[in-house]
Amino acid sequence: MSQSDLVLEVKDLTIFYGNIKAVKGISFTVREGEIVTLIGANGAGKSSTLRAISGIVPWGGEINYRGKSLRGIPADRIVAMGVAQVPEGRGIFGNLTVLENLKLATWQRKDKAEVSKDFERVFTIFPRLKERISQPGGTLSGGEQQMLAVGRALMSRGSMVLLDEPSMGLAPVLVQEIFRVITEVNAGGTTVLLVEQNANMALRHAHRGYVLETGTISMSGSGPDLLGEPRVKEAYLGG
Amino acid sequence: MKIKRNTLLTLAALAVFYGLLALAENTLNTYWVRILNLCAVYTIFAVTFNLIFGYTGQFSLGHAGFAAIGAYVGALLTLSPAQKQANFFLQPILPFLANVEMPFLPTLIIAGLLAALIGSLVAWPALRLRGDYLAIATLGFSEIIRIFLVNWQPLTNGAMGLKGIPEYTNLYWSWGAAIVTIFIVKRLIDSSYGRAMKAIRDDEVAAEALGVNLFKHKIMAFAVSAFFIGVAGALFSNLISTIDPKVFLFTLTYQIVGITVMGGMGSLTGSAVAASLYTIFLELLRPIESQITIGSLMIPGRPGMRMVIFSLLLLFVILFYRKGLFGQKEFSWDWLIGFLRGKNRKMKTSQTLGSTGAADKENKS
Numbered sequence: 001m002s003q004s005d006l007v008l009e010v011k012d013l014t015i016f017y018g019n020i021k022a023v024k025g026i027s028f029t030v031r032e033g034e035i036v037t038l039i040g041a042n043g044a045g046k047s048s049t050l051r052a053i054s055g056i057v058p059w060g061g062e063i064n065y066r067g068k069s070l071r072g073i074p075a076d077r078i079v080a081m082g083v084a085q086v087p088e089g090r091g092i093f094g095n096l097t098v099l100e101n102l103k104l105a106t107w108q109r110k111d112k113a114e115v116s117k118d119f120e121r122v123f124t125i126f127p128r129l130k131e132r133i134s135q136p137g138g139t140l141s142g143g144e145q146q147m148l149a150v151g152r153a154l155m156s157r158g159s160m161v162l163l164d165e166p167s168m169g170l171a172p173v174l175v176q177e178i179f180r181v182i183t184e185v186n187a188g189g190t191t192v193l194l195v196e197q198n199a200n201m202a203l204r205h206a207h208r209g210y211v212l213e214t215g216t217i218s219m220s221g222s223g224p225d226l227l228g229e230p231r232v233k234e235a236y237l238g239g
Numbered sequence: 240m241k242i243k244r245n246t247l248l249t250l251a252a253l254a255v256f257y258g259l260l261a262l263a264e265n266t267l268n269t270y271w272v273r274i275l276n277l278c279a280v281y282t283i284f285a286v287t288f289n290l291i292f293g294y295t296g297q298f299s300l301g302h303a304g305f306a307a308i309g310a311y312v313g314a315l316l317t318l319s320p321a322q323k324q325a326n327f328f329l330q331p332i333l334p335f336l337a338n339v340e341m342p343f344l345p346t347l348i349i350a351g352l353l354a355a356l357i358g359s360l361v362a363w364p365a366l367r368l369r370g371d372y373l374a375i376a377t378l379g380f381s382e383i384i385r386i387f388l389v390n391w392q393p394l395t396n397g398a399m400g401l402k403g404i405p406e407y408t409n410l411y412w413s414w415g416a417a418i419v420t421i422f423i424v425k426r427l428i429d430s431s432y433g434r435a436m437k438a439i440r441d442d443e444v445a446a447e448a449l450g451v452n453l454f455k456h457k458i459m460a461f462a463v464s465a466f467f468i469g470v471a472g473a474l475f476s477n478l479i480s481t482i483d484p485k486v487f488l489f490t491l492t493y494q495i496v497g498i499t500v501m502g503g504m505g506s507l508t509g510s511a512v513a514a515s516l517y518t519i520f521l522e523l524l525r526p527i528e529s530q531i532t533i534g535s536l537m538i539p540g541r542p543g544m545r546m547v548i549f550s551l552l553l554l555f556v557i558l559f560y561r562k563g564l565f566g567q568k569e570f571s572w573d574w575l576i577g578f579l580r581g582k583n584r585k586m587k588t589s590q591t592l593g594s595t596g597a598a599d600k601e602n603k604s
Contacts (some may be wrong), residue, residue: 091449
């Protein structure tokens with residue numbers, strides 16, 4: 001593994017909420033073109049980790065993106081550096097239309113010709129969004145909102161996408177659909193860091209995975225390896 | 240072609256509106272002309288509050304403070320040197336202001352710029368706060384301004400206030416400023432900046448995660464708002480010709496909040512309509528404050544009874560029109576034409592739209 005294909009390098013990351021240490025010094029890496037997943041139960045620190053990477057919560061330790069430290073870089077600059085985020089709970093702007101929601105993600109981009117191509121791409125992946133283009137985001141169904149959130153992350157043309165629980169609250173058939181899209185996006189060259197409670201689906205689609213337990217990484221390995229791991233099976237996959 | 244048609248309609252509406260203003264200025268008595276002027280001033284107040292709260296979601300209660308800055312700048316720059324000497328008989332005015340006398344337009348612009356500057360300075364630390372805390376901080380700021388006005392005698396003449404301010408404000412100035420405000424705010428919220436502001440209102444964390452610079456957009460909304468509040472403040476002092484610090488109590492801010500909520504958060508049409516309705520309505524309710532005799536029942540006059548009625552009305556609006564009279568809807572030519580053709584009967588706002596005058600027509604295009 002050469003040093004240059006490291007997209008994201010997290011070392012001894014700690015996150016405090018007041019006196020509570022939510023993340024207790026975790027380290028992991030994401031390499032170019034990978035889907036890496038962080039799985040774990042509620043309160044394990046998965047979402048906090050993503051928020052730290054996108055600059056929304058203060059953190060300690062080290063986060064390097066393509067060899068550059070993210071310390072002190074404001075959230076909007078991190079997006080401009082190519083890290084797109086799909087926040088937990090989707091973060092759809094309910095009063096803005098689908099189109100406006102998507103346009104917001106192109107905020108930092110100057111390449112207008114490419115932007116319209118990306119609109120086409122998003123609408124090819126999610127034809128449903130095109131049907132609803134002028135509808136306020138708040139009137140979409142849960143699954144459609146999730147599609148919009150993923151589509152929006154694609155529009156910002158990050159070379160890396162952070163996905164926070166994309167399957168949350170979705171019907172099983174839509175979960176399949178979302179994971180199909182994630183694989184598709186990844187095949188297109190986008191590196192993905194995926195946070196999930198749905199360990200089964202996440203590990204099946206990821207190249208590598210890390211298991212988070214109350215703020216520390218307890219296991220790591222390739223997706224299939226972790227799927228076969230008895231402790232993972234017991235804890236997350238129902239035996 | 241469609242855009243052209245709307246532009247033409249707008250220009251025609253502006254011409255008709257100008258005609259109406261000229262007619263009002265020449266035929267109505269000074270009492271009603273003043274009320275119409277106040278309608279314009281309150282329209283600006285409500286529209287700017289809508290920009291900060293309705294579109295950007297920042298609950299700021301500093302309106303009275305910004306208006307005070309604008310009003311005092313408007314007064315101090317237009318008062319003649321002789322009048323200033325007469326006003327400042329306890330303590331002389333600061334020497335650099337003693338001989339300043341400016342035409343109205345530069346005065347308005349300076350009033351706006353100063354309010355915007357101070358607004359941004361206040362916003363700098365205050366915008367780190369959210370929700371109620373921001374409201375408390377800005378309310379505190381507004382009170383600080385008022386205390387300054389009372390105590391900085393060489394600049395503001397303290398609690399005695401300023402008298403004899405030239406009455407430059409007429410319907411052309413006031414409604415001209417209101418239309419410019421509506422036009423600029425409308426352009427702003429329809430731009431990509433406006434989209435970012437609405438995103439901040441809907442979900443701050445998500446907006447930040449998408450790469451929206453929160454601070455920049457909040458400051459921008461604050462500064463633009465403060466500028467036009469300052470202008471409206473200067474229009475106000477040059478309309479009523481006498482100001483003192485008590486005019487800018489926090490009750491002024493609450494009136495503005497009330498008007499904006501009544502009109503609809505996120506609707507400029509609503510702000511303009513509600514501001515005009517509110518101003519005219521309060522005048523029509525004046526008889527309530529004098530003594531009323533119904534048969535053998537005698538109700539003594541109580542100053543402030545109007546506000547009781549207003550509060551009841553506000554309650555009524557909140558109960559039955561939760562999103563205000565207009566919600567987030569805006570007047571637009573497309574809507575009007577559709578409505579005239581009977582295609583769009585579902586909007587309930589038709590009756591209110593009929594009584595609003597052309598000012599709100601500015602909202603579309």
